[in-house]
Amino acid sequence: MMLTAVFAGFVLAALAPWLTARLGGRVGWLFALLPAAIFVWLAGYIPAIAAGESFYYHYPWIPGLDINLTFLLDGLSLLFGLLISGIGTFIMIYAGKYLDGHQYQGRFFLFLLAFMASMLGLVLSSNLIALFVFWELTSITSYMLIGFNHEDEKSRKSAQQGLYVTVGGGLALMTGLVTLAMVGGSYELVELLGSSEVVQEHALYLPILLLILLGTFTKSAQVPFHFWLPNAMAAPTPVSAYLHSATMVKAGVYLMARLHPTLGGTDTWMIVLGLFGAATMFTGSLMAIRSSGLKSVLAYSTVMALGTLTMLLGVGTPTAIAAAVTFLLAHSLYKGALFMTAGNITHETGHKDFRDVGGLRREMPVSTLFGGLAALSLAGILPFFGFIGKELMFEAVLEANTIGTLITLLALASGIMTVAAAAIVGLRPWFGVRKPTKHTPHDPPLAQLLGPGVLASLGLLLGLLPFIAERSVLSAAALAIAGEPVELKLSLWHGFNLPLLMSAISLLVGLTIYWKWDTVRELLQARRFIDTLGAERGYDAIMRALVVVSEWQTRVLQNGHLRYYILTTVMTLFALLAYTILTRYPVWPGVDFSGIELQHLVIAVLIVLAALVAVSTHSRLGAVATLGAVGFGVALMYVMFSAPDVGITQVLVETLTVILLVLVLFRLPGFLDLTEHSTRLRDAIVAVLMGGVFTLLLLMAIDVQFFPSISEYFIEHSYPSAHGRNIVNVILVDFRTLDTLGEIFVLALAAVGVYAMIKLRAEDRKEGDRP
């Protein structure tokens, strides 16, 4: 069942283009059935998991490498699984209508469904390798979806940027995960969760932590990697709502939460996550009120939320974890709703900027209601669920000791700006003066209202009845993150205390900012230096450098001169061999000229002389003859040193080679001395050096025997087991048959290649095939 749930999405994705072509936009309702079914199935686990149970599924994949498809269903994965499938349901319906009639709607659903399956696999996997594979799959599907409008250059660039940043971080993550598995002794999350002491006291703890955080920070758009997320808004709105606010970008948060019991709780963890999270939160909220695009305000406020979650995980107290899970749920609900509403505004009016829309409440009353509800939750107003999350967040940062003052101030500042952003999102398009629009707006059809409606209403419902969320999944999720039971105590009213005061301040100041938003925004936008913050410039510089380097290395290495390729290869080989010989083998190998008989010496001298003549001759016939002499000399060596089979083969091949050369070589022009004297001298030196290294290498190989030869086995077993007296032949056709099979395939391919090359020219001549 678990496998089905995870992989059904991929199967449906494969069918999506075909189904969409048949059914059109209505297909969204059909596709929504899958996430809906998964949601219902997962919801069935709520009672057991709320009672503290967890479920573990094991399917062998590559057992030899300890890589298995294992799945862990506990509070945390359940919370994420429900969010992915629940919001996924509405996104499918929404996208069916939103992209109705789009040329590539089928392709869109393909990627979207594949993404959903990858994301489910990611949060449910218990094996680190499987988790990583799903992690990368989400990056790839996200890339496809950001670049969905592939004819638009900005889309392509944003898609690439998102891919490079997240996959680059993924590389670090993989290294971190593998090291973690080596240190912790298992690739299984369930086992790693219990080995925090071993891991945290290990010398490699810091590298592991930093590598994994690099992966999660890039994925979850933490400062300084936050720049890719607003650019990713080039994707169609359902993608922004689903991937870039509710689910994928939370994968990093998920992994940090998941590994909190293993890696968390140390000072490093607290400071790194706390500071980076707080910085991201502040940057996100500041950038949100500095922008004016419908989607970019929402995107930056997502950056703010991701920073908040990271910061809360860094603080790591029970209150902070309670705040994290609450904030996570609240954010997914209102942000999904707000993005879909923003999409509806653009869809209906044709405008993409908050400056261009206003007073739409009469034409779009239902949208106004849902957008407003969601914005109230974002602002953290009583009695919405967002309020509870925000209160808990303030409470948590007030409790934090190490860097408490700093992050409290940042939290208050970003709280203020978030209220302002919520006001921009929730008031600006609907109220005030009716601005002229490109199209006449109406409330969109049900498919596009269902998602915002349900999600925004849930934000209100859970705010009024917080115990529903608490008892179903949030307690269990907090348990999984903390590694011990956490009492959430979710309620709307905590009495008059400091968090409430902070809420009140942020509300008042935030609304003031909104009142003067146009001035504030222009003031902020005039501060150009803010644009230069963040790593986007670094990213651009790296990309430019890559191009420069690749141009340079292509020019240098792929220069089109075969002999320079050979020279480079040979010199590299020479350097590596010489280095190895000098460092690993300090003893000069023994040279032993005893036992050489006259005939051996004569043949050796013959081979050498023939080779030298072949090199220096100017006659083609002379070259062929001397090459033959080399070959026959070598054959004689084989025969004299007890290799009759090899000797015979060499003689036969030598004969055929002469035939070959006669047939081809004489149809080429004669020898040319093309190179200058100095070049020849250089080549001669290189050749002699390399020859010397091979002599040295061979002397060493004879001198040292590292392993017992496997030949003994063949000699002993040739007759008893393989019934053959010619051991060489037995090796060829019995002991090592598969090798020989490969070799005759190579021979056959060479022959086919020759045939093809000769016959190819028959195109412009007479068709001369079989006689």
Place this chain on the structure above:
Amino acid sequence: MKIESSIILRAAGHFLLPLLIIFSIFLLLRGHNEPGGGFIAGLVAAAAIALYLFSMDIQAARKALYVDPRDLIGGGLVLAVLSGIPAALQGKAFFTSLWWPVELPLLGEVKFSTPLIFDIGVYLVVIGSVLTIVLNLAEAEEKS
């Protein structure tokens, strides 16, 4: 190839070809116990046909071969792969050798076996490959 070869070479080609082919088969069959085997036997047979080619002409060489050398390559590869299947059918590892000793006239006891089938495959591939190369080159030479 328009070489006016001498009568002696022509006569030698005529008589040597069958002898060399038989010799190559002899080398092939004894290869498991004495120097020889598919590679050597294949080269001998190919060299024999190449010799014939030089003493006669391409048409004659192709006729002496009966089949297109490319078919020999394919047939040889198929035979070599097939020799691994009997063992696989018996549940053993692919290419595990199986033996059926047979008494034959003239040659004495020949142990019929999957390695022998494989070696025949090698023999055919070597003949086919070498002759595909040589015959086509010679043909190209003739045309130009």
Place this chain on the structure above:
Amino acid sequence: MESLMAIVVGILYATALYMMLRRSIIKLVIGLILLSNAANLLIFTAGGMTPAAPPLVPEGMLQPEGLVADPLTQALILTAIVISFGVLAFAVVLIHRAYEVVKQDDMDMMKDTDR
């Protein structure tokens, strides 16, 4: 004996590389031929060149008596010789074809023909 052969192998490698570094196509072919001889001889020598019986099991015995030459290197070289013939044929024909198409046997000039 191995020491002598090591020197022979070294010289063969040197001549082969020198020829492969030339600009003329034909010299490249000669270099290839020398290179495959050098490599085969290298493997053969590495297997040991002490005088020993050929790797054959005498009639009526289960195992060869006394020292026999290393059969494994022989098997390796045997196939290598045949394959290097195939590869050589391929290279030679390729070069010939290239020459026919671009009418140029100086490889420095060939470089410019794909523009």
